[in-house]
Amino acid sequence: MNTLELIFASIDELNLDLEENEKITKTEETNLFGSGDSLDSLALINLITIIEEKIEEETGEYISLADEKAMSLDESPFKTVTTLKNYINSLINDN
Amino acid sequence: MIIDNSKKVLLVTGSSRGIGKLLAEYYCSRDFIVVGCSRGEASFKHQNYFHVCLDISIEKDILELFKYIRKDFKRLDILINNAAINPAILSSVLLPYNTIENVFKVNVFAAMLFCREATKLMLRNKSGRIINMGSMAAKHEVAGEALYTSTKSALNAYTRVLAKEVSQMGITVNVVAPAAIKTELSAKINQVALREVLSRNAIQDFGQFADVTNIIDFLVKTESNAITGQIIYLGGA
Numbered sequence: 001m002n003t004l005e006l007i008f009a010s011i012d013e014l015n016l017d018l019e020e021n022e023k024i025t026k027t028e029e030t031n032l033f034g035s036g037d038s039l040d041s042l043a044l045i046n047l048i049t050i051i052e053e054k055i056e057e058e059t060g061e062y063i064s065l066a067d068e069k070a071m072s073l074d075e076s077p078f079k080t081v082t083t084l085k086n087y088i089n090s091l092i093n094d095n
Numbered sequence: 096m097i098i099d100n101s102k103k104v105l106l107v108t109g110s111s112r113g114i115g116k117l118l119a120e121y122y123c124s125r126d127f128i129v130v131g132c133s134r135g136e137a138s139f140k141h142q143n144y145f146h147v148c149l150d151i152s153i154e155k156d157i158l159e160l161f162k163y164i165r166k167d168f169k170r171l172d173i174l175i176n177n178a179a180i181n182p183a184i185l186s187s188v189l190l191p192y193n194t195i196e197n198v199f200k201v202n203v204f205a206a207m208l209f210c211r212e213a214t215k216l217m218l219r220n221k222s223g224r225i226i227n228m229g230s231m232a233a234k235h236e237v238a239g240e241a242l243y244t245s246t247k248s249a250l251n252a253y254t255r256v257l258a259k260e261v262s263q264m265g266i267t268v269n270v271v272a273p274a275a276i277k278t279e280l281s282a283k284i285n286q287v288a289l290r291e292v293l294s295r296n297a298i299q300d301f302g303q304f305a306d307v308t309n310i311i312d313f314l315v316k317t318e319s320n321a322i323t324g325q326i327i328y329l330g331g332a
Contacts, residue, residue, distance in 0.1 A: 053165070
């Protein structure tokens with residue numbers, strides 16, 4: 001499973017728990033954090049947790065997505081699906 | 096290893112001695128799966144008890160522990176942040192920086208990391224109970240105990256805020272602050288000073304271990320899902 005597929009699978013899992021009008025769209029442009037139509041904090045925490053679990057299932061390695069590097073970047077890696085995908089790839093490469 | 100996944104899983108830190116050990120033994124006997132941790136080896140054996148040696152001041156060790164829980168137990172229902180250190184009573188004027196740093200690492204930073212990782216696991220079932228062990232020191236503000244007291248006050252504040260952040264996840268977070276209990280650890284403390292501090296409580300005698308299990312049993316009940324963000328002082332501090 002590549003990183004985008006992993007994020008989309010995580011969104012699918014999260015959507016099971018969300019009401020119809022809260023469901024997250026699966027596109028690379030989907031806003032996750034920091035704009036008007038982004039996820040609420042609970043949904044974002046849920047999504048990050050599910051993604052961390054899936055990375056661990058896939059690679060056997062636990063990677064914390066909300067690390068110091070994420071906090072220090074000018075542009076939040078959680079802004080959109082694309083920024084998150086790129087950030088996860090950079091963490092996996094660093095590991 | 097075959098684990099019964101229907102049993103509730105409880106994680107307690109500092110489980111090789113003192114209240115942590117007593118809690119681990121108690122909840123094993125109540126048919127919980129208990130995961131305990133400390134720097135040293137387990138100090139008791141039980142079929143429901145699983146011990147991990149680690150240094151809780153090291154984040155990597157904590158992450159490894161949670162990896163083990165995710166893999167082998169698949170769930171976490173209750174976290175009891177019990178481990179704490181209390182350096183010898185010393186004037187704030189003389190406190191070395193390393194001592195300040197080490198005590199905060201164990202008493203506050205580690206507790207925060209355990210809460211962070213536990214919350215992620217508890218999210219799976221959208222329910223969980225976090226108990227942070229507090230101290231009457233935070234209420235009595237005893238001279239010479241500034242460092243320990245400030246860590247416990249920090250934990251109180253952290254608990255109250257965390258309770259608000261995780262309430263929608265079905266997770267409650269509370270502090271249980273026991274009166275001094277007679278354990279091998281409390282026996283090492285200056286007994287005259289301890290008696291003096293106890294005399295400031297409404298109940299001026301030593302607390303009992305049963306007082307602690309009574310309140311924790313109450314907080315972990317399903318029906319206690321509205322009790323969160325509370326600092327509960329046993330003995331009336």
